[in-house]
Amino acid sequence: MMLFSIVLCRVGGCGLAHLIGPTDPYEYLKERINQVRVDSNRGGSPLHWTSMFENNDPASDEATPRPDTPEESEVDPTAHSPMPQDTQHFDLFPIVGIAQDRNGRSMEDDAYACTTEGGHPIRTFVAVFDGHSANQRHGKKAAILARNNLYSMTLRTFDSRIRRAQNVPFGKVLEDAFKATENYMKRHEEDFQQAGTTATCVCIVRSVLHQAYTLHAGNVGDSQAFLFTAEGFEPLTRMHMATDIEEQKRAVAEGAMLTDNDWGVRINGLQITRSLGDLESPQTSCVPHTVDLELAPSHRWVVLASDGYWDVATPEATHAAIREYEASLAPLPAPLECPGNHVAQHLATQLLQAALAQYRAGAVSHRDNITVAALYLNWRAKPPAE
Numbered sequence: 001m002m003l004f005s006i007v008l009c010r011v012g013g014c015g016l017a018h019l020i021g022p023t024d025p026y027e028y029l030k031e032r033i034n035q036v037r038v039d040s041n042r043g044g045s046p047l048h049w050t051s052m053f054e055n056n057d058p059a060s061d062e063a064t065p066r067p068d069t070p071e072e073s074e075v076d077p078t079a080h081s082p083m084p085q086d087t088q089h090f091d092l093f094p095i096v097g098i099a100q101d102r103n104g105r106s107m108e109d110d111a112y113a114c115t116t117e118g119g120h121p122i123r124t125f126v127a128v129f130d131g132h133s134a135n136q137r138h139g140k141k142a143a144i145l146a147r148n149n150l151y152s153m154t155l156r157t158f159d160s161r162i163r164r165a166q167n168v169p170f171g172k173v174l175e176d177a178f179k180a181t182e183n184y185m186k187r188h189e190e191d192f193q194q195a196g197t198t199a200t201c202v203c204i205v206r207s208v209l210h211q212a213y214t215l216h217a218g219n220v221g222d223s224q225a226f227l228f229t230a231e232g233f234e235p236l237t238r239m240h241m242a243t244d245i246e247e248q249k250r251a252v253a254e255g256a257m258l259t260d261n262d263w264g265v266r267i268n269g270l271q272i273t274r275s276l277g278d279l280e281s282p283q284t285s286c287v288p289h290t291v292d293l294e295l296a297p298s299h300r301w302v303v304l305a306s307d308g309y310w311d312v313a314t315p316e317a318t319h320a321a322i323r324e325y326e327a328s329l330a331p332l333p334a335p336l337e338c339p340g341n342h343v344a345q346h347l348a349t350q351l352l353q354a355a356l357a358q359y360r361a362g363a364v365s366h367r368d369n370i371t372v373a374a375l376y377l378n379w380r381a382k383p384p385a386e
Contacts, residue, residue, distance in 0.1 A: 090297050092213045093378045094124040094204055097345030099352040100371040103359060106136045108197075109306050109371040110143040112151060122158060123213075124204040125151045126373050128223050130306040132275075133195030142185070142197040142277045149184055150199060153177035170205060171290030174218035182276050182286040189279055196277025196284070198223040200237055200304050202375060204295070213295040215302070218288035220274035223371075225304040226315045227293075228322055233315050236302070238289040240274035242266050247273040256283035295377065300326075302375040303351065308368035312358035313351070321351060348374040 096113040108131035115124045129146045131139030154177040161168065178199065185192045198221025205214050217225055217236035225236040240247055242258070242265045251267045252258050259266045267273050268281035278284040301322055305313075325347050351372045359367060 088211075089382050090379045091382055092123070092204065092206075092295065093380060095341070095344040095376040095378055096124070096126055097342065097348040097374045097376075098371070099345070099348040100369070101352060101356060103308060103356065103370050104367040105369055106140075107369055108132065108136060108139040108143055109308070109369040110140075110147045110197075111371050111373055112147045113373065114151060121205050121207070122155060122203055123206050124375065125154065125201065126302070126304060126375050127151065127199065127201035128225075128304045128306055128371050128373055129197045129199055130221065130223050130308075130369070130371070131195070131197040132272075135195075138191050138195035139197065142192055142195050145185060145188075146181055146197050146199050146276050149181045150177060150201060153180045154201075154203065169290075169292060170203070170214070170216040171218065171288075171292055174201070174203070174216065174288055174290055178218065178220065178276065178286050178288045185277050186279065192277040193280040194278070196275035196279075197221070198272065198306070199276050199288070200225050202236065202302055202304060215291075215293050215295050215299075217291045220276060220286060220288050221272045222307045222310075223305065224307075224310050225302060226318065227299055228301040228303065228319055229298045230300065230323070231298075233319050235315070236291045240272050240285075240289070242271055242273055244273065250285075251283040254283040256281070297379040299377050301347070301377065304373040304375070305351075306369060306371045308370035309351070309355045309372050311366075311368060312355050312363045317354075318351065321354060322347065325350060343378075344374045344376040347376070348372045 094115050096115055098111045098113060100107075100109055100111065110129045110131070112125070112127045112129075114126075116122070127147070127150055129143040131141070131143035133139035133142070154173060157173050157176045157180070158170075161173065181199075198219070200219040200221070200223040201217065202225055203216045205216060206212070207214065215227065215236075219225065219237040220240060222239050222241060223237070224239065226233045227236055242248065242251075248258055248265075248267065251273055256267050257269075259269070264271065268283060270278060270281060270284060272284070274285045274287065274289075276286055303318055303322075329343065351374065352370055355370050355372070358364075
């Protein structure tokens, strides 16, 4: 039998659940794993517990579909090149915290976090969604549908490739999951003709072969993510904006209409060039930008946030806030010794409050919803081998 430990992060805390799996651990995990989600109807409210495959999507009366996964060449998709030698003696226990606020507007943001420990290679999945629509109602609906489906699509695509002994880059797994999520939206086409959502996700995968940890990020739209070390940061996402020359060329070559007037540069009337939804604009792509990298103990935090945060915060300022926060906590607590520690939640809340202060100070002339997800890469030394 296989033991799975599911660490479910709430806003303000963590919970532990232990599951005993049958002979087929992946099928059991998909049936029994729990998800946590932000109830965005009230900014900053606690996360709620729901079954991943429970039909809690208001946009659908159907169960989550299985994505189409094209045939590929054969190899283990969890196999990656070995990590640097100094990481062989560490294990990783990620902790997630999520904070959000309406910031004076109707809430269209959403978020998702799931951290597992045990047999499944995908250890952590964190995502942020920022919906948009003319009536604001369908934008929220798009964010909810993406929240309820993107992780399960990723898990199913990944597991399908394992079962078929297929090898493709994990970025291709994410691409298929993004496409499958938008295909699900097409079943409710009338809701998402002029509505869609950004989607930014980060996965941490443990290689079965090398016992190494890799990070995989995918995004469409303008919600960004950065990986932070003590020395600096690196972007994990790309801004898909109508002002981007490469995106303009791609969209126009595919038949889009480019305009530049008092409303700014737009592609088919939209500021972003990639999203989930926006079905009336076929040149608005759902294909994500993806990043794959090996993790090392020098990697400390990942921060994902909607553009409401990044409009008033820079990665440099976020890095400085992280360093100040770490200094106030050293040494950081171990989650296995204290399952209820709030190390990531406190950082997410502090970053949110700093952004809100910028809005109150008039740093920008507009208001926008803010969602911040902080992922603490909690490295712990392995016990010495006996």
